[in-house]
Amino acid sequence: MAVIRERRLPYQTLTLELPIPTSTIAARPLDCCPPSVLNPPPRPFLSDLDKIKILGHGNSGNVYLVRHRLTGVLYALKTLSANESIRRRQISREIDIHRFADSPTIVRCDDVFSTPSGDIALLLEYMDIGSLESLLHARGRRPFTEAAIAAISRQVLLGLSYLHSHQIVHRDIKPGNLLVNAAGEIKIADFGVSKIIHQSFDTCVSYVGTSAYMSPERFDPESYGGNYDAFAADVWSLGLTVLELRLGHFPLLSPGQRPDWATLMCAICFSEMPEMPDTVSGDFRDFISRCLQKESRKRWTVEQLLAHPFVVNRDQTQSGRAFCELISSFRTTE
Ligand code: ATP
Ligand code: MG
Numbered sequence: 001m002a003v004i005r006e007r008r009l010p011y012q013t014l015t016l017e018l019p020i021p022t023s024t025i026a027a028r029p030l031d032c033c034p035p036s037v038l039n040p041p042p043r044p045f046l047s048d049l050d051k052i053k054i055l056g057h058g059n060s061g062n063v064y065l066v067r068h069r070l071t072g073v074l075y076a077l078k079t080l081s082a083n084e085s086i087r088r089r090q091i092s093r094e095i096d097i098h099r100f101a102d103s104p105t106i107v108r109c110d111d112v113f114s115t116p117s118g119d120i121a122l123l124l125e126y127m128d129i130g131s132l133e134s135l136l137h138a139r140g141r142r143p144f145t146e147a148a149i150a151a152i153s154r155q156v157l158l159g160l161s162y163l164h165s166h167q168i169v170h171r172d173i174k175p176g177n178l179l180v181n182a183a184g185e186i187k188i189a190d191f192g193v194s195k196i197i198h199q200s201f202d203t204c205v206s207y208v209g210t211s212a213y214m215s216p217e218r219f220d221p222e223s224y225g226g227n228y229d230a231f232a233a234d235v236w237s238l239g240l241t242v243l244e245l246r247l248g249h250f251p252l253l254s255p256g257q258r259p260d261w262a263t264l265m266c267a268i269c270f271s272e273m274p275e276m277p278d279t280v281s282g283d284f285r286d287f288i289s290r291c292l293q294k295e296s297r298k299r300w301t302v303e304q305l306l307a308h309p310f311v312v313n314r315d316q317t318q319s320g321r322a323f324c325e326l327i328s329s330f331r332t333t334e
Pocket of ligand 2 (some may be wrong): 058176177190
C-alpha cells in the first residue's frame with residue numbers, strides 16, 4: 001500500500017529556529033568524503049514508500065515501518081502532527097537536532113517530508129529490534145544481565161557525551177527512546193523535547209519529557225530555585241533507565257504499581273535509593289548511586305561515568321557479546 005504522496009521538505013535548508021553556535025557543532029564530514037559518498041543514491045520520495053506496519057505510537061504521532069519500493073530498504077517513518085504553534089516549535093527543534101547529529105550513537109534521519117494535511121514525517125534509519133522498553137517487555141520483564149547492561153550503558157553514555165559536547169540536552173532519556181538493531185547497536189532517538197542550550201544552567205524550566213524519568217529538580221523546580229543543570233538531569237534519567245533494566249520494573253515504584261502525580265512526586269523527590277537485590281555487584285550499585293544523587297551538583301557527569309569501573313573494568317567484547325545473546329534470544333521468541 002502506498003503511503004501518502006507529499007512534498008519533500010528541503011531538509012538541508014529547513015529554518016533553524018534555535019541558532020546553534022557554529023563553534024559547538026562539528027561540521028558534517030561531507031567535505032572530506034570520497035566522490036562515491038558525495039553522490040549517494042537519490043533519497044526516496046514519500047510516494048515511493050510502502051507502509052508495512054506500525055512500530056510505535058507516541059505523544060507526537062505514529063511511527064511506521066516502511067519499505068522503499070525501488071531499493072527494498074526499510075525505514076521508520078515518524079509522523080508528527082504540526083497543528084499548534086508550540087508543536088511546530090518542538091518539531092523544528094527535533095529536525096534541527098537530527099540535522100546536526102552525525103554520530104553512530106544517534107538514530108539517523110535521512111529526510112523530512114511535509115504531508116498534504118500539514119503534518120511532518122521524519123524518515124529514520126530502522127532499528128530492527130525496537131526499543132529497550134519493547135525488549136524488556138518481550139522478555140516478560142526479566143532483568144538483563146549486568147554484562148549486557150554494561151554494554152548498553154557504555155553506548156548510551158557515548159551518545160550522551162556526543163550530545164552534551166554539542167550543548168544538546170535530550171530531556172527524555174528512558175527505555176522507550178533507546179533503540180536497538182540486530183548488530184547490537186544502541187542509539188538515542190526521539191528529540192521531541194530536546195533542547196540546545198547556551199548556558200550550563202537552564203533558566204527556562206519547562207515540564208517536558210516523561211515525568212517518571214524526570215530528576216527531582218525538574219519534577220519540582222520551585223524547590224530548586226527555578227533553574228537546573230540540564231546535563232545532570234539527563235544523567236538522572238540514564239541512571240533510572242539502567243536500573244530498570246537490572247530490576248525488570250520501574251525502580252521507584254513496586255512492580256505493576258500505577259503512578260499518579262503525587263506518588264511519582266514522593267518517589268522521585270523524597271524516597272531513598274531503590275532497593276537492589278544482593279546479587280547486584282558493588283560496581284553496579286556505585287554506578288547507580290553516582291547517577292541518582294538527588295542533588296544535581298553531586299551527580300557524576302557523562303564523562304566521569306564513562307570512566308566508572310562498571311563501564312571500564314569490563315571486557316567490552318564479552319559484554320557486547322552478552323548483549324547480542326540477549327537480543328538473539330529475544331528474536332527467537334518473536
Ligand atoms: P513518546 O512521546 O512516547 O516518547 P514519540 O511520539 O516521541 O514517543 P518516538 O519515541 O520517536 O515517538 O517513537 C515511538 C516508538 O516508535 C519508539 O518507542 C519505538 O518503539 C518506535 N520507533 C521510533 N523510531 C524508530 C526507529 N527508527 N526504528 C524502529 N522503531 C522506532
Ligand atoms: Mg519516545
